[in-house]
Amino acid sequence: MAFTLSFSSSLLCLLGILLLHEAAVAGGCFSMEREALLDFKAGVGDTRNRLSSWTGDHCCTWKGVTCDTTTGHVVMLDLRNTFDRAFRGERMMNSSLLTLSHLKHLDLSVNDFRRIRMPEFIGSFKKLRYLNLSSTYFMGGIPARLGNLSSLYVLDLSDALDFTSLVDNLDWLSHLTSLKHLDLSELNLIDVPDWFSSVNMLPSLQVLSMSSVSLKTIPASVVHVNFTSSLTVLDLSYNYFNSTLPKWLGNITSLTHLDLQHSGFHGVIPDAIGDLGSLTFLDLGFNQLEGSVPRSMADLRRLKELHMMGNQLAGNLSGWLEQMTNLIILDLRFNLFDGFIPSSSIGKLSNITELYLGGNSIGGVISDVHFENLTRLQVLDLYGNSITISIGQSWVPPFQLRLVCLTNCQLGPQFPEWLQFQTQIEELHLADCKIAGTMPAWFGNISSSTITYLDLSNNQIGGGKLPSSLKFTKLERLHLESNRFEGPLPTMLPSTLDILSLFNNSFTGQLPIWPHVRLVIISDNMLDGGLSSSICQWTYLEYLDLSNNKLLGEIPYCLGESLQNPHFLNLANNHFSGEIPHTIGFLSELWILQLKNNSFSSEVPLSLKNCTELQFLDMAQNNLVGSITLWMGENLRRQLVVLRLRSNMFSGVIPWQLARFERLQILDLANNNFSGSIPHNIGNLNIMRSTSQHYEFCSNELDIFTKGQDLHYLKCSMQLMKSLDLSNNSLTGEIPKGIGDLA
Numbered sequence: 046m047a048f049t050l051s052f053s054s055s056l057l058c059l060l061g062i063l064l065l066h067e068a069a070v071a072g073g074c075f076s077m078e079r080e081a082l083l084d085f086k087a088g089v090g091d092t093r094n095r096l097s098s099w100t101g102d103h104c105c106t107w108k109g110v111t112c113d114t115t116t117g118h119v120v121m122l123d124l125r126n127t128f129d130r131a132f133r134g135e136r137m138m139n140s141s142l143l144t145l146s147h148l149k150h151l152d153l154s155v156n157d158f159r160r161i162r163m164p165e166f167i168g169s170f171k172k173l174r175y176l177n178l179s180s181t182y183f184m185g186g187i188p189a190r191l192g193n194l195s196s197l198y199v200l201d202l203s204d205a206l207d208f209t210s211l212v213d214n215l216d217w218l219s220h221l222t223s224l225k226h227l228d229l230s231e232l233n234l235i236d237v238p239d240w241f242s243s244v245n246m247l248p249s250l251q252v253l254s255m256s257s258v259s260l261k262t263i264p265a266s267v268v269h270v271n272f273t274s275s276l277t278v279l280d281l282s283y284n285y286f287n288s289t290l291p292k293w294l295g296n297i298t299s300l301t302h303l304d305l306q307h308s309g310f311h312g313v314i315p316d317a318i319g320d321l322g323s324l325t326f327l328d329l330g331f332n333q334l335e336g337s338v339p340r341s342m343a344d345l346r347r348l349k350e351l352h353m354m355g356n357q358l359a360g361n362l363s364g365w366l367e368q369m370t371n372l373i374i375l376d377l378r379f380n381l382f383d384g385f386i387p388s389s390s391i392g393k394l395s396n397i398t399e400l401y402l403g404g405n406s407i408g409g410v411i412s413d414v415h416f417e418n419l420t421r422l423q424v425l426d427l428y429g430n431s432i433t434i435s436i437g438q439s440w441v442p443p444f445q446l447r448l449v450c451l452t453n454c455q456l457g458p459q460f461p462e463w464l465q466f467q468t469q470i471e472e473l474h475l476a477d478c479k480i481a482g483t484m485p486a487w488f489g490n491i492s493s494s495t496i497t498y499l500d501l502s503n504n505q506i507g508g509g510k511l512p513s514s515l516k517f518t519k520l521e522r523l524h525l526e527s528n529r530f531e532g533p534l535p536t537m538l539p540s541t542l543d544i545l546s547l548f549n550n551s552f553t554g555q556l557p558i559w560p561h562v563r564l565v566i567i568s569d570n571m572l573d574g575g576l577s578s579s580i581c582q583w584t585y586l587e588y589l590d591l592s593n594n595k596l597l598g599e600i601p602y603c604l605g606e607s608l609q610n611p612h613f614l615n616l617a618n619n620h621f622s623g624e625i626p627h628t629i630g631f632l633s634e635l636w637i638l639q640l641k642n643n644s645f646s647s648e649v650p651l652s653l654k655n656c657t658e659l660q661f662l663d664m665a666q667n668n669l670v671g672s673i674t675l676w677m678g679e680n681l682r683r684q685l686v687v688l689r690l691r692s693n694m695f696s697g698v699i700p701w702q703l704a705r706f707e708r709l710q711i712l713d714l715a716n717n718n719f720s721g722s723i724p725h726n727i728g729n730l731n732i733m734r735s736t737s738q739h740y741e742f743c744s745n746e747l748d749i750f751t752k753g754q755d756l757h758y759l760k761c762s763m764q765l766m767k768s769l770d771l772s773n774n775s776l777t778g779e780i781p782k783g784i785g786d787l788a
Contacts, residue, residue, distance in 0.1 A: 073103035192217030219246035385409025403428030599623035672697030728783015
C-alpha cells in the first residue's frame, strides 16, 4: 500500500513537471528565453531589419535561433551577417542573454559594435562551445572573463576590436584547455611579448591563426610544445619577427597548413622543414630567406601548394622539386634561382595548375618535352628569365592556359604558333620576346573571347595597321608600345578597354572618338593635324600623353569642360599654338600638366590657380607672356614640386611667394625677361634646404637644363634632383645670403 502511494506521488510529481514544462515552452520556447532575445533585439540597431522574424511566441522558429529538440532550450544563436553589417551597437549589450544558460553556439560575426565594449557577461556561458565575434570592431580590450569558457572548442576573435584598441595580455587563454580552434588575426598584440607561453597551454589546439597581430618576438627554441601532436593549421603571417625560422616548428609533425609569409624571417631554411611530411600548404613568401633550398624539402611529398615568392633563395631547381609530384601551385617568383630547368623535374609535376618562376635568373632552353605531362596547367609565368623557348611550329599543347607571362624570354623571331590552340587565355604577356613580323591572322581568334590583358610591347611587330577585330574583344588593358605598327589608329575600341599604350610606334592621322578609355599613351608617334573636339567625348579620361607627335592648332576649349577628373595631361613637343584655354582651370584634380616645346602664346589663364592639386607644371619653350604672380597665387604652394617656365617671354619681378612653396624642388625660370632682384627669402625653400631624398612625387620623365645641357631623364629621378635656374634674365641687385642655405 505504501509502495502504491509512493509510486502515485512520484507519477503526479512527474506529471506536474511535464505540465510546467509545457506551460514554459508554450508557443515553441521558454518564455524567459524569448523575453531575453527580445531584450537583445531592442539593444542593437538592426539597420537591415534582419530580426524581422522575431515576433510571436515561437522563438525557436526565429531566424538565427536554434532550440534543442528534446529540452526546448535555446542552444544556438547564429546572427552572422554575410553581407553589409546589419547590427550597429548603440549602447551596452543587454546581459539578459545570460538567461540562455544552455547556449552552446554564439555567432555575432561581421556586425558593427564599434561604439560599445565587448560584453564581459559572455564569459558566463558555461556550456558555450563555439564563440565567433570576428569582424565586430568592439572598442576597448578583450575581457579576461572569456577565460571562464572552459568548454569552448572554437574561439574566433579575428578583427573583433576596432583599430584603436590594444590587447595587453593573453593569460586568460591558458584556462581554455578544450580549445581546438583559435583565431586572433587582425588584433593588435604588440604589447603582449610572451604570447607563446599562453598559446602553449592549449594541448588540444588544432588551428592557430595569428595573422597581422603585430607580433615582434618568437622563441627560437622551446623545451616542450604542447600542441605538437594536434596542431594542423598554423598561420603567423604578416608579423614582424626579425628572426630565423624557429627550430621547434619541425616538431609539429601534424601540421598540414603552415603560413609564415610577410613575417620578417631571415637566414636559411632549416633541414628540419623536411620533418613536416603532412604539409599540404606552405607559404614562406616575402621574407628574407636566403641560400639554397634544403634537399630535405623533397620529403614534403604531400605538398599541394608551395609559395616562396620574394626571398633571396638561390641555387637550381633539381634535386628536390621533382619529388613534389602532388604540387598544384608552385610560386618561386622574385628569388635568385639560376641554372636551367631540367625536363625531369618540371615534367614530373603532372598535377600542376599554376607554375610561377618569374623574376629569377634561370636560363637554358625549354622545349615541348618539358610540358608534355602538364595536362592541367593553367598558369605559366617565366617572366624576366633568360630562357629560350624552342617549340616546333606544329606542336599542339596538352593544356589550356588562363595566364601566360613570358616577358623577356626568347620566343622570336616568329610569333609562337602554339598559342593559336589556346582558347581560354585571360592575360597574355609577351613583352620583349624578340618577336618580329606581322600579327598572324589567327591571333584575332584567341584574343576575342576571353582575353582581358594583352602586352606585346618592346618587340618588332608591325607591318600594318591594328586589326579591326579589336573592337570585338573584351580587352581591358592593351600594351603595344615600342613596336613597328603604322597607319591610322583604330576608329573603334572595345567598350571594356581601360588602359591603352601605343607609344613609340609609327601611327599617323588624327585621334578617333574613344569615349570609354581611362589611360591613353600615344606619345612618340607621327600623329598630325589638329586636336579636334572629339577628344572632349573621352569623358572617363584620367591620363593622356600625346607628347612627341606632330599635332598642331589650338587646344579645344571643351577639353576642360567635358573631362571629369583627369590627373595627367602631356601635350609636350608638338606644334600647338594659340592661347591656353581658360577652361584648363576646370581640371581641378590635375596633378601633371606638360605643355613644353610648343608655340603657345598670350598669357597663362588666371583660372590655373584653381588646379590646387598640381604637382608638376612644365610650360618651357613656348611664347608665353605676362607675369606669374596672379595665376600662381597662393593655391599652388602646398603641392607644386616642379615649376619650369624657361625660354618664354615672361616679365615682371620674380614673386617672393615662390619661396613659400612647401614642396618645390625644381624651379626653372631661365631665358625670360624677369627683372628686379632675386627674392630675399629664396633661401626658405624647404625641400632645397634639405639634403635628404624625397619620394613623395615621381615623374616617369623629367627635363633638367644643367651645365649647358638639356638632360632628359626617362626614369623617376625626382627624389634625387633639386635644381634652381634663374639664368638669362635681367635681374639686378645682390644675391641673397639665403642662397647658401639651399644645401
